[in-house]
Amino acid sequence: MPTARRISILVAAALLFGAASLLPARAAEPIKIGFGMGLTGGLAASGKAALLGMKIWEEEINAKGGLLGRPVQLIYYDDQSNPATVPGIFTKLLEVDKVDLVTGDYGTNLLAPAMPVVIQHNMTFFSRFTSRPNSEKKVMT
Numbered sequence: 001m002p003t004a005r006r007i008s009i010l011v012a013a014a015l016l017f018g019a020a021s022l023l024p025a026r027a028a029e030p031i032k033i034g035f036g037m038g039l040t041g042g043l044a045a046s047g048k049a050a051l052l053g054m055k056i057w058e059e060e061i062n063a064k065g066g067l068l069g070r071p072v073q074l075i076y077y078d079d080q081s082n083p084a085t086v087p088g089i090f091t092k093l094l095e096v097d098k099v100d101l102v103t104g105d106y107g108t109n110l111l112a113p114a115m116p117v118v119i120q121h122n123m124t125f126f127s128r129f130t131s132r133p134n135s136e137k138k139v140m141t
Contacts, residue, residue, distance in 0.1 A: 030073035031066070034099030036089040038110065041081025046106060051076065075099055079110060086113035094121045103127065 038047035054074055062071045075097050077089045086105075093099045094117065102118055104111040104127035111127045118125040 030071040032073050032099040033101045034075045034093035035103045036079035036105050037076050038081035039078040043081040083109050083113045087117050090114045090117040
């Protein structure tokens with residue numbers, strides 16, 4: 001990824017979190033971070049390890065007072081390493097669980113099916129290990 005693009009992404013992320021700090025804090029309500037993770041199926045080994053790391057982060061952040069003075073709550077569902085389950089998971093995260101942030105599983109085949117749902121809800125989508133699932137949607141990658 002070109003350096004200018006990386007800088008643009010970092011600046012956008014900083015602005016996003018900076019703007020969030022201007023919102024009134026509701027200390028009692030957690031910041032909900034939602035995602036699907038392959039806990040069964042072909043990606044279960046790496047999915048379980050990734051989830052463990054995320055849970056450790058959640059505990060450490062909350063022990064230090066949370067983010068923006070609010071606790072963090074991870075909300076996740078097993079996508080069974082199956083792209084067909086992903087749109088339903090993200091619909092539930094955004095419409096039922098009302099998460100504040102969404103992040104994705106690993107790889108294009110499990111991230112691309114989430115993109116239409118995330119875009120429809122006008123959310124920023126943090127993802128890892130993908131090969132530009134946004135390119136057809138013409139949104140920032």
